Amino acid sequence: xxxxxxxVPLPGGSECFLFQFGLxxxxxxxxxxxxxxxxxxxxxxxxxxxxxxYEVIVVNDGSVDDTAQVxxxxxxxxxxxxxxxxxxxxxxxxxxxRSGFTHARKEFVFYTDGDGQYDPAELLCLLRSxxxxxxxxxxxxxxxxxxxxxxxxxxxxxxxxxxxxRIRLRDIDCDFRLIRKSVLDECELTSTSGxxxxxxxxxxxxxxxxVVERPVHHYPRLHGRSQFFRVRSLAxxxxxLCALFCRLVLLPVWxxxxxxxxxxxxxxxxxxxxxxxxxxxxxVLAYARALWLPFIxxxxxxxxxxRQYGPVPGWGALLGDALYRCRATSLVLTYWTxxxxxxxPFFFNLSSLAIHTLNSMLVFALGLWRPIGWRLSAVAACFxxxxxxxxxxxxxxxxxxxxxxxxxxxxxxxxxVWWLQAGRGSRTAYWCAFAGFLAALLSxxxxxxxxxxxxxxxxxEPSRRRVILVRVLPxxxxxxxxxxxxxxxxxxxxxxxxxxxxSLGAPFVWTLLRSSARLLRVWGAVGLIALVVWKAxxxxxxxxxxxxxxxxxxxxxxxxTYMPHVPSRHTYxxxxxxxxxxxxxxxxxxxxxxxxHGMRVAALIAGIIIxxxxxxxxxxxxxxxxxxxxxxEELLRTVWQATSTVYVKCFPYDPSIAGLxxxxxxxxxxxxxxxxxxxxxxxxxxxxxxFDRDRASPF
Numbered sequence: 209x210x211x212x213x214x215x216v217p218l219p220g221g222s223e224c225f226l227f228q229f230g231l232x233x234x235x236x237x238x239x240x241x242x243x244x245x246x247x248x249x250x251x252x253x254x255x256x257x258x259x260x261x262y263e264v265i266v267v268n269d270g271s272v273d274d275t276a277q278v279x280x281x282x283x284x285x286x287x288x289x290x291x292x293x294x295x296x297x298x299x300x301x302x303x304x305x306r307s308g309f310t311h312a313r314k315e316f317v318f319y320t321d322g323d324g325q326y327d328p329a330e331l332l333c334l335l336r337s338x339x340x341x342x343x344x345x346x347x348x349x350x351x352x353x354x355x356x357x358x359x360x361x362x363x364x365x366x367x368x369x370x371x372x373x374r375i376r377l378r379d380i381d382c383d384f385r386l387i388r389k390s391v392l393d394e395c396e397l398t399s400t401s402g403x404x405x406x407x408x409x410x411x412x413x414x415x416x417x418x419v420v421e422r423p424v425h426h427y428p429r430l431h432g433r434s435q436f437f438r439v440r441s442l443a444x445x446x447x448x449l450c451a452l453f454c455r456l457v458l459l460p461v462w463x464x465x466x467x468x469x470x471x472x473x474x475x476x477x478x479x480x481x482x483x484x485x486x487x488x489x490x491x492v493l494a495y496a497r498a499l500w501l502p503f504i505x506x507x508x509x510x511x512x513x514x515r516q517y518g519p520v521p522g523w524g525a526l527l528g529d530a531l532y533r534c535r536a537t538s539l540v541l542t543y544w545t546x547x548x549x550x551x552x553p554f555f556f557n558l559s560s561l562a563i564h565t566l567n568s569m570l571v572f573a574l575g576l577w578r579p580i581g582w583r584l585s586a587v588a589a590c591f592x593x594x595x596x597x598x599x600x601x602x603x604x605x606x607x608x609x610x611x612x613x614x615x616x617x618x619x620x621x622x623x624x625v626w627w628l629q630a631g632r633g634s635r636t637a638y639w640c641a642f643a644g645f646l647a648a649l650l651s652x653x654x655x656x657x658x659x660x661x662x663x664x665x666x667x668x669e670p671s672r673r674r675v676i677l678v679r680v681l682p683x684x685x686x687x688x689x690x691x692x693x694x695x696x697x698x699x700x701x702x703x704x705x706x707x708x709x710x711s712l713g714a715p716f717v718w719t720l721l722r723s724s725a726r727l728l729r730v731w732g733a734v735g736l737i738a739l740v741v742w743k744a745x746x747x748x749x750x751x752x753x754x755x756x757x758x759x760x761x762x763x764x765x766x767x768x769t770y771m772p773h774v775p776s777r778h779t780y781x782x783x784x785x786x787x788x789x790x791x792x793x794x795x796x797x798x799x800x801x802x803x804x805h806g807m808r809v810a811a812l813i814a815g816i817i818i819x820x821x822x823x824x825x826x827x828x829x830x831x832x833x834x835x836x837x838x839x840x841e842e843l844l845r846t847v848w849q850a851t852s853t854v855y856v857k858c859f860p861y862d863p864s865i866a867g868l869x870x871x872x873x874x875x876x877x878x879x880x881x882x883x884x885x886x887x888x889x890x891x892x893x894x895x896x897x898x899f900d901r902d903r904a905s906p907f
Contacts, residue, residue: 227259227335230314232389234265236304237322241275244322248282248290251328255289258332263314264290266322267307270298302397302404309392318386326384330424334386343391343417346377346409347384347424369406372453377409377419384424391417398455403448410456450489457482475575475582483586484569491565491593494822497830498603499557502837505861506606507556508868510542518543530697536650537616538609551873556605563611564602568593570618571784577625579668579749580788587791590814592783594821597727599829600777607777613652614781620644624662628669628676638679645683649690654764654781656687661760668753716766723762723774731817732786735793742800747792754792758785790817839897840869843882846895853881855888858898 233251237244248264255262264286268275279292293307308319318334320326326347334345352359366381383405395411397404413419503511517526517539527533541559549555571592575585601610623641627634641662648655662683666676728736739747761781765774798810839860846854847870859866863884870882888894 225258225332225336227338229316229338230261231255231259231335232263232265232312232314232317233328233331234267234308234312234317234319235322236267236269236301236308236319237271237275237279238269238298238301238304239271239273239275240322240324241271241273241278243324244275244278245282247322247324247328248286251331252286252289254329254331258335261314262289263312265308265311266290266292267304267311268292268294269300269304269307270295300400301402302399302407305404305408306397309397312389312392315389316386317389317392320384325427327425327427330384331386333422333424334384337420337422338386339418341418342420343388343415344409344412345386345420345422346379347382348377348379348421349382349426350423352426369449372449373406373410373457375406375409375413377413378421380405380409382424382426387412388417391415399448399452401448403452406449407452407456454486483572483589487568487572487589487593488565490590490818491561491568493818494594494596494825495561495564495599495602497826498833499554499561501553501557501603501830501833502841503553503556503869503873504604504606504833504837505840505865505869507553507604508840508865508872510538510606510608511546511551511872512868514539514542514546530694533650534653534694535609537612537647538651541608541612542605553605557603560602560605560608560611563608563615565593567611567614567618570615570622571787573618573622574784576622576629577665578629579753583795584750584788584791587794588784588787591731591790591817592787594818594825595783595787596821596824596829597786598776598780598783599825600775601780603829603833604777609652610777610780613648613655616644616648616651617655617658617781620648620658621661621665625665627679628666642682645686649686653691653694654761654778656691657761657764657781659683659687661757664756664760714767714769716763719766719768719773720759720762722772723766723779724758726773727758727762727779727782727786730820731790735790738793739789739796742796744792744796747796750788750792754785754788757788758782761785840866842895842897844869844873847880847882850880853883855891855894856882856884857889857891857894857896859884860898 233255235244235247244266248266251264255264266279266282268279276294283290283292291311293311295304295307305319309317316338318331320328330347334347337345352362362381366379369375369380370377391412394415395408397407397411399407513532513535516522517529517532517536523536526536526539532539542556545556545559568589572585572589574580574588575582598610601607620641620643623637623644627637627641630637645655645658648658659680663676663680666680669676739751761784762774762779765778768774768778794810794814797813798807801809843854843856843859843866856863856866866882866884870880
């Protein structure tokens, strides 16, 4: 059979060149029986001519074709120089490389794939590049000979990995490498997928050894099928790449941060970016599955109000509405989301996730406040990003006011802290804090809790207490006027008239206690017990701050009377206190176990927490929201298909919600009559969409 390889011109003087070091050559192989004979023949031709001390290894990674039989014939043909390492099952590309590195015995190790897409004759170019200081000679493809979609995916992967891991090598994906064995021995490789190339190159570059790059040719694959470009392999590679990033990039940053004697030391740009990236990854990991949920009941009211009040001409009417001017920012956002993307639930859900991700980063920014510090805020932000307690605020688009009041309140608080700690000349920070407070008041009534929170933060600065009492006064007056306007409209205000949603006579103390107990479970309670048992007095001040934050931000919702505890979406702001508590316990655990176990114990517990929160969101919470969306979706589906009147025996939400959903979503079927109530209940063709509402409730 004619070889696929072109005749590549070798460097001048190649005929008399002899490599001065021992060389191990190995090929990872999976179902490569047809390409191996020609590959090994060309390899031995180069080795016999230019290397005095060599060995060749083929790692058969659980091949299911006749690779094992072909290798046995080749082993007898080339013994004693050829050895075969066999995996009983397919362990993955990374595992095959690790086996090859482990079995290599010589001073230098060369490897390339067993599929024959590289010409082993070009190994000579790499051998001639070796000097006394060379740690790695890496090939880079002059032109990739693959289908266009693989070229595109490979290019994107290469660019993404290079920038994410700050790798200088131009072609991470070129598996045509010559590595000094002593450098390999210092690399603790753990990947089992194709991410091992990123891990290998990153560790070699970080070691500081000399790295040389040489151009090599890439040829079409004639036999078999690539294992990398399958959906399962790509998903595994992506997850391992994320894990690798945490281990190789974020973990060293965290280790250096925990080694600082002063946790409030100034944070530099690079660690801040990396921590923000980790926070974003965790938020997406926890809540990305919910992006594909359909609209849920009250979302249609939110959309209708957005259409009414969101455009600029509707702002005058919005300011005159005692109820909805307190949700102005969310209605404007809803309007522009629909204008930009239409009625696609994905983009409404995406906007909520984006705001939650930003809010998690704002929790990290609390490290600017000296009593908190960057170390505590970083861990707290990671927990906040995956916390399932406030999931309803993130998943339910109609609850987006909770996200926005948090955003503007945190921005206001951070500007206030900036003003507190900057001293004179920080007038801009003060007025930014005031502007953020006004925006928070236009987002949700609970923003009034920010005024006492600002006062509390100011009281922790003894030298400025008199000034602070004066400066917090405009915030307090605005909050009082805001509540006064709401209370003055109580005769027409929905929350004072719909079966007593809000009442100043509510048993708020008991509601606060019950809600706090619910919010503590499970990890808050574990963290609190651990800190008490450890007598960790160093955390007394941050925990006091967490407690005050918790009470002040939860208290406005404790006057709601339609539930015996605060609904989960309303705990979003208070979850900062919970996050600080859990973070303090994790950092204390690390401090107590680091000397004997390093990062392992704290990392294990943190991993368990993340898995627990994400699993709960992916299963129980996801199922609850799917169930909540189901009645409206089935109603719409029925209306779309109906040719006459639709009779509804039972619908779990207000019939006005059904009417809104049909009018907004039912397109050409908006003229289809829908009949609810006793008339429908007696008909055999009436629909019953009252599912198990207990399972549907995410509160």
